[in-house]
Amino acid sequence: MPETPSMFDPSHYRNVRRPALEAETLPAWSYTSQAFYDREVERIFRKEWNFVGRADEIPKRGDYKVFDLVGESVIVLRDRDDRLHAFANNCRHRGTRLLDGSGNCKSIACPYHAWVYALDGRLIASLGMEESSGFDPASFGLLAIRLEEWAGFLFVNFSPEGESLAAYLGDLPQRFAAYDFADMVCVRRKEYDLACNWKLYVENAMEDYHTPTVHRKSIGLQKTLLEQGGTGAWDAIFMPAPQTIAVLPEDAASAFPPIAGLSGKPAGGTFFTVIYPSTFFATTQDCMWWLQEFPLGPGRTRVIAGSCFPRATTARPDFAEKVEKYYRRWDKSLPEDNAISERQQAGLRSGLARPGRLSVHEPAVHRIANWVLDRVLDGETAW
Ligand code: FES
Numbered sequence: 001m002p003e004t005p006s007m008f009d010p011s012h013y014r015n016v017r018r019p020a021l022e023a024e025t026l027p028a029w030s031y032t033s034q035a036f037y038d039r040e041v042e043r044i045f046r047k048e049w050n051f052v053g054r055a056d057e058i059p060k061r062g063d064y065k066v067f068d069l070v071g072e073s074v075i076v077l078r079d080r081d082d083r084l085h086a087f088a089n090n091c092r093h094r095g096t097r098l099l100d101g102s103g104n105c106k107s108i109a110c111p112y113h114a115w116v117y118a119l120d121g122r123l124i125a126s127l128g129m130e131e132s133s134g135f136d137p138a139s140f141g142l143l144a145i146r147l148e149e150w151a152g153f154l155f156v157n158f159s160p161e162g163e164s165l166a167a168y169l170g171d172l173p174q175r176f177a178a179y180d181f182a183d184m185v186c187v188r189r190k191e192y193d194l195a196c197n198w199k200l201y202v203e204n205a206m207e208d209y210h211t212p213t214v215h216r217k218s219i220g221l222q223k224t225l226l227e228q229g230g231t232g233a234w235d236a237i238f239m240p241a242p243q244t245i246a247v248l249p250e251d252a253a254s255a256f257p258p259i260a261g262l263s264g265k266p267a268g269g270t271f272f273t274v275i276y277p278s279t280f281f282a283t284t285q286d287c288m289w290w291l292q293e294f295p296l297g298p299g300r301t302r303v304i305a306g307s308c309f310p311r312a313t314t315a316r317p318d319f320a321e322k323v324e325k326y327y328r329r330w331d332k333s334l335p336e337d338n339a340i341s342e343r344q345q346a347g348l349r350s351g352l353a354r355p356g357r358l359s360v361h362e363p364a365v366h367r368i369a370n371w372v373l374d375r376v377l378d379g380e381t382a383w
């Protein structure tokens with residue numbers, strides 16, 4: 001590994017920048033070094049929009065949920081007027097962490113000296129501060145973090161300026177409009193704490209080269225094509241298939257009917273989409289699932305898998321029974337991906353690991369690497 005800061009010298013990455021079928025993979029240090037990770041946090045996760053969860057995780061007024069995003073604790077809550085907010089989870093008096101986990105509250109009281117904040121972030125009580133000269137409570141509200149919603153998906157952005165979520169997503173909402181995500185219900189979330197770099201997990205989700213080996217006992221062969229031409233910070237691959245792939249092949253007869261109104265490509269297969277930096281969506285004929293990679297360090301990632309179905313499907317009398325087939329599929333295939341990603345990380349930790357080459361089945365792996373390099377290298381402009 002080169003010494004920092006030369007690690008960010010573009011000359012190390014010339015071969016990653018070549019066209020996919022001529023390119024090398026990222027060097028191992030991109031997945032293992034603290035310096036590379038810190039640069040990603042600074043230039044990517046603190047600058048771009050990050051998916052944190054669904055609005056239906058905090059359905060009622062006063063509901064809140066705390067997220068850990070690249071070392072920052074963020075409160076996402078719904079205020080009394082039904083507006084959603086994100087705040088830094090620390091008190092404006094002397095910094096104490098305010099909330100943990102999730103729950104419902106009428107206001108936020110600091111456990112240290114009892115300053116109290118309204119759900120819109122205003123400081124509404126600070127007893128004992130009366131004699132502090134020039135102290136203006138209006139200047140000591142919770143620090144707001146930008147939060148925007150698309151079709152029930154919540155995204156936050158630590159940077160106070162910059163493009164809107166709509167601009168960041170480009171034509172993704174329109175291209176995926178037929179799935180009507182806003183009318184979907186998230187019926188299950190599952191968390192995994194993995195010993196791998198966040199990029200490995202996204203790359204794995206965006207290529208089909210591994211499916212005949214890693215998933216030979218579950219989903220088996222999948223064949224996808226890169227979907228290009230979109231605007232916005234996303235890429236997709238498409239897998240033609242006559243019916244949902246969210247159940248195992250032997251459970252195909254128990255699948256739910258397709259989403260009402262799907263036509264064209266969405267009716268004839270599955271899209272696997274990366275919303276940069278670290279969100280994966282799979283959208284198939286009857287449901288969608290997401291994987292959100294929350295990076296915890298160069299070699300650690302918390303993955304949250306969410307499963308969403310159309311509201312009408314969840315209202316079916318046979319939903320509880322049939323959805324078990326879907327859970328069976330995810331609970332078989334995801335641990336297979338988890339194990340191989342941790343095993344890949346273990347291999348990349350070796351000082352003897354060298355860059356590899358990519359097959360025709362991995363165009364998105366190449367695009368992910370280059371999207372990251374566009375942002376972390378010194379003196380680089382868009383690829
Ligand atoms: S640190 Fe919160 S009230 Fe003192």
Ligand SMILES: [Fe+2]
Nearest residue numbers: 204205214337
């Ligand atoms: Fe996989």
